[in-house]
Amino acid sequence: MRKVRPGLTAEGAGLAGDRVVAAGSIARTLVAAIARALRGTDCADLGHTGPPVSRFAGTPEPVRRAVATRAVGRVALTAGQAAEVDAERVARWFADQYPCRRYPGVLVGSPHGAAAHLAVALGVPWLPAGFEMIAHWPQGAVEHPRAALDHGAGLAGRLLAGNPDLHLRQVHCPASRGALAGATVLLTARWRRLPTAYRRFLAERLAPGAPVLVLRDGRTWPVLETADGHSFQVGCPGSGLDPVDFHPDSHALRQVLRSAGGNRTHWELPEIGAAPAAAEHAVESGFELDVREWTARHTHRLRRLVFPAPEVLSAAIADLYRHWLRAAGKTGDRLVVECGRLLDPWQVLRAGLVPYWCENATRRSVEQVEWWLAGSGAFSSVDVLPEPPGVRSPALAGLPQWLAVAGFGRRRRALDRTAARGYPVTSVPTRRATEVLRAQPCDLPVPPPLEVADALAVLRDIGTREGLLVS
16 A cells, blocks of 8 residues: 555545535535535435534523534544545535536635525536635633634644645634634635646536636635635624624623633734735635636636625525516515525525525624615515524524514515524524425426526626626
8 A cells, every 4th residue: 555644645545525524514505505406406305513402492501512512523623634634535525416417607616605596597516615624622712712823723734734725714703603613623725726626527517618607705804824825813704793893802702702601801812914804715816717727728708706795695696586587477576585504495496486695693694684675676475594503692683683584575474483493592404494495385387597698697787786796
């Protein structure tokens, strides 16, 4: 057997993709949902990703935190396993989930739930430009981001030794991860080059001349560049808080740490510059450059969708779906508001629904769907699927705010009771969205797939005023 140098991974060796990519991470969920929809199936087999105890609202907080920590510890990567990660194998795992056929296009880039609906409407796959990993942090503490940085730097060195084409963004965010931020470190890996598996996928699965759409999350956040290939940020845009809320004297931080079992007086913040950089779900410039060069060499057209905030793309895709459904002779008057991992593109298509995706259950996300509804034509029915985040945070929307969203329906106003039971500290599986949407009446036949050029023209028309860049 050929020996492998310590820290390096042999071709075809290393951990399997489903072991490396964090369970419940958004990229993993979206690839699974889109692949199923392209096969004509729903997400009924996508199960529970949270610790079992988090399903019960009455569990005391210390017990909940302890059990959640133990549960994630069983699937987190060890320091030794970090050296076995093979990012190329992860790329193959993503690509191999899609049906083996020719496609009229492909989406690549940042994760976004509305992009899943766009991909299914176009009949194309989506390939993520990065993925999340969770690794053990022995003797960690949620109030010690400086210590988290030190531990993460060691893990990053092991990972990058065998994967030099990755950039690792470490995110320490107790507001979105709760107590888990003190037991594990979250590393978002972004490819700095187009992986070989993706090149092969594009060459073998794209129809001649089919376009490649690059989706870019344009959000920024203060970042500390610690070394070549490794960077660090405290908090994240998805937390619903601002960077200033993670400073030691912040009232919001006090609430967050208390909920996560931490102590604000021990908060050790590394020196992070005030100038913002691209946040964790951005697309690396080298990755996009490789895509551009590949499309130019192989006579495929490159198109770009850049959104400054998730709600901009969510609103544009919802409007696109309404336009598409009405052009096919349907009403386009039934809305489903999805949240986080509670989505099912195939059931949305089967029922002829208009989908609006909230990135998470923060007040900001819910306020944006309220504003969009207030400025849109009325919907006869509104179904709301709020994903409980499993943690408490001052940034979260309360159930009355979610109920207000459902109240925009003229005849039907429904907030999923299972998701609402024990909100926000319980958790529900992705398949809960499937169970709810299966109860919706069919609106068949499904409209013919959207043409990429037609979809982009509509998105440019309705999204430009909100800041969506279509080029």
